[in-house]
Amino acid sequence: MSHISLVGAGPGPVELLTLRALRRIEAAEVVVYDRLVGEEILACIPKGAARFDVGKRCGEPSPSQSQINALLLALARTGKRVVRLKGGDPLVFGRGGEEALHLARHGIQAELVPGITAALGCAASAAIPLTHRGVARSLTLITGHLMEEEDYQGWQALARSGHTLVFYMGLERADRIRRGLLAAGALPDLPVALVVAGCSPRQQVVETRLDALAQAAESLLGQSPVLIMMGEVVRLRSELDSLLGQAMERVA
């Protein structure tokens, strides 16, 4: 009998874990974790549990996805309580689907435990609604890696009005994103927020507009992780942020 759970660790703080995630972590005998899992959450792992850091780091050797898949399978077969811990949600740009499929194809049913993905965490902590009546009725979560395809065909759909875009892993491709959206008819003054280390004490939000996205992104190069949020909803931020600030002061 195997007990392997693919668990979303959320965007950083321990309070943003689900209760189920916390229970799985606290009961784990083995934990395999990624780079984006915060120290506060790693501190919840029982002292005696075995730990495997399989985080991908630029410029350093890190295990390949097939090595991680093989490790998970071998650990699952031990019958121990294994937790595969991933930043955000395991099924949003987290390769959780690939890992679950690999296990399933070898006869092991992994439990999937959702987490708060970066788009949701950053929206709340930067005070940017993702949808808002009369402003944005739809939302796309998209990876910046897609922008490496010079013949990418999706720009028109992304550039439509009344639509919020959230780019994961988009910082290095910001200029390509800017060019593609402008060529597809997006407005040059479309508001953009770059959220650095969302939900953490070092969170920083840089507001800009689409035509100045490349310069804003360049000023943040080397910072990580960064999420690019784009759309008319970003304009709501200043008012919401000051109201939220006042409410927090009243509670304190």
Ligand SMILES: C[S@@+](CC[C@H](N)C(=O)[O-])C[C@H]1O[C@@H](n2cnc3c(N)ncnc32)[C@H](O)[C@@H]1O
């Ligand atoms: C490989 S993806 C993993 C996404 C993760 N599975 C999730 O659901 O949030 C990593 C990217 O997520 C974004 N990201 C994750 N956590 C973030 C945070 N706390 N603040 C800003 N961006 C974040 C960044 O764009 C980063 O490059």
